[in-house]
Amino acid sequence: MSEPLKVAIAGLGNVGVGVVKILQQHRELIADRTGREIAITAVSARSRNSNRGVDLSNYTWVDNAADLAQMDDVDIVVEAIGGEDGIALELAQNALKNSKSFVTANKAMVAHHGALLADLAQDNNVALRFEAAVAGGIPIIKAIGEGLAANQLSLVYGIMNGTTNYMLSQMEATGKSYDEILEETDALGYLEADPALDLDGIDAAHKLAILSSVAFGTKTDFDNVYIEGIRAIETVDIAYGKELGYRIKLLGITKYENGTLSQRVHPVMIDRELPIARVMDGFNALVVDGDYIDRTFYQGRGAGEGPTASAIVADIIDIARGHNGAAFFKPSHKLVDAQSVTINERQGAYYVRLHVEDHAGVIADITTSLKDANVSVETMLQKGTERDGTVYVIMTTHETRETAMKDALNRINELSSVIENPLSIRIEKL
Numbered sequence: 001m002s003e004p005l006k007v008a009i010a011g012l013g014n015v016g017v018g019v020v021k022i023l024q025q026h027r028e029l030i031a032d033r034t035g036r037e038i039a040i041t042a043v044s045a046r047s048r049n050s051n052r053g054v055d056l057s058n059y060t061w062v063d064n065a066a067d068l069a070q071m072d073d074v075d076i077v078v079e080a081i082g083g084e085d086g087i088a089l090e091l092a093q094n095a096l097k098n099s100k101s102f103v104t105a106n107k108a109m110v111a112h113h114g115a116l117l118a119d120l121a122q123d124n125n126v127a128l129r130f131e132a133a134v135a136g137g138i139p140i141i142k143a144i145g146e147g148l149a150a151n152q153l154s155l156v157y158g159i160m161n162g163t164t165n166y167m168l169s170q171m172e173a174t175g176k177s178y179d180e181i182l183e184e185t186d187a188l189g190y191l192e193a194d195p196a197l198d199l200d201g202i203d204a205a206h207k208l209a210i211l212s213s214v215a216f217g218t219k220t221d222f223d224n225v226y227i228e229g230i231r232a233i234e235t236v237d238i239a240y241g242k243e244l245g246y247r248i249k250l251l252g253i254t255k256y257e258n259g260t261l262s263q264r265v266h267p268v269m270i271d272r273e274l275p276i277a278r279v280m281d282g283f284n285a286l287v288v289d290g291d292y293i294d295r296t297f298y299q300g301r302g303a304g305e306g307p308t309a310s311a312i313v314a315d316i317i318d319i320a321r322g323h324n325g326a327a328f329f330k331p332s333h334k335l336v337d338a339q340s341v342t343i344n345e346r347q348g349a350y351y352v353r354l355h356v357e358d359h360a361g362v363i364a365d366i367t368t369s370l371k372d373a374n375v376s377v378e379t380m381l382q383k384g385t386e387r388d389g390t391v392y393v394i395m396t397t398h399e400t401r402e403t404a405m406k407d408a409l410n411r412i413n414e415l416s417s418v419i420e421n422p423l424s425i426r427i428e429k430l
């Protein structure tokens with residue numbers, strides 16, 4: 001067997017510890033599969049004294065993670081610290097500059113700095129890998145970059161945030177309100193340290209920006225991802241969606257056509273019978289369309305110690321096998337600056353929930369607003385008068401332009417009988 005591959009791990013939270021566990025427990029299995037021993041040589045974390053349930057006594061302890069980039073007996077630095085910039089980015093840049101391969105689960109950092117890091121990896125002839133950054137246990141980056149490498153890909157979409165999928169599933173299963181389910185989800189520890197990352201769709205957008213680059217060979221362009229989260233969704237929307245044959249999911253959707261890239265993350269209503277609509281609770285799922293494969297579908301756990309650490313170790317194994325290829329499966333100087341398509345270009349149908357006073361002429365005013373904005377209604381339901389004399393009006397539209405829908409909603413919002421901001425959810429035919 002050749003020389004062991006020497007690994008340093010920065011960050012010993014659940015994910016870092018998970019990597020240690022797998023490399024210890026599956027040492028022989030991995031060495032057999034790889035033809036090379038993988039040896040942890042150094043670790044670093046904020047607190048040396050925490051009991052992490054793994055034996056770290058054989059590894060050099062390093063107080064400052066940045067020092068791992070300089071160490072001689074390190075071939076690969078694994079980063080499980082997190083954060084878009086700061087210590088993680090410094091470590092990534094220094095490790096790559098010092099010709100150490102770099103493996104990370106850091107979606108925010110790769111989404112924002114992917115092209116820069118890919119350049120550094122290429123210039124220094126080492127590997128940059130981030131399978132764990134997107135959908136943890138689903139090997140979607142390898143599936144796209146290797147298994148589907150023969151195809152021109154045109155569309156990738158999916159459930160990329162397990163926490164919000166869990167919340168939407170629980171709202172449907174229990175009928176409890178968004179706020180109640182949020183509290184329960186928080187108590188279970190499912191939310192990111194900054195819950196906005198989950199709830200506002202930012203986490204899913206990080207993953208989408210990475211997938212766009214992997215799938216289409218475009219430069220990571222997080223700033224042009226349109227992002228809407230799930231905070232405005234109420235249990236009534238889930239119930240009305242069900243009556244209409246839809247289920248609400250928070251999807252990331254990226255499309256590349258004729259040099260233009262459309263990237264968006266927002267709640268959608270989709271046919272309840274679609275395979276992806278049936279993916280519930282904390283699971284992730286992805287769909288990839290290519291010209292020679294038609295459609296492929298992937299499902300698995302997107303978060304947690306095991307799935308994330310499994311993806312990191314797979315990347316380490318890849319490097320141990322000598323796979324040093326380009327991070328985005330294309331030389332970094334060939335990554336394209338795609339022209340971005342804004343959400344205003346969207347054409348499609350919408351679900352709209354209005355909360356209005358229940359008196360004569362309200363529906364007439366609403367339909368006049370829609371007519372004036374050139375939006376055509378497909379269905380309209382009025383749900384019984386509540387005790388306070390208000391009512392929900394639920395509509396779906398025929399296909400229309402996003403700009404027309406916005407115009408209609410602005411007009412409706414100005415009506416004195418409309419009590420709260422209208423909610424609209426895009427209906428996607430996928």
Ligand code: HSE
Nearest residue numbers: 160161162163302303
């Ligand atoms: N907050 C993320 C999620 C963690 O819920 O999917 C995994 O990236």
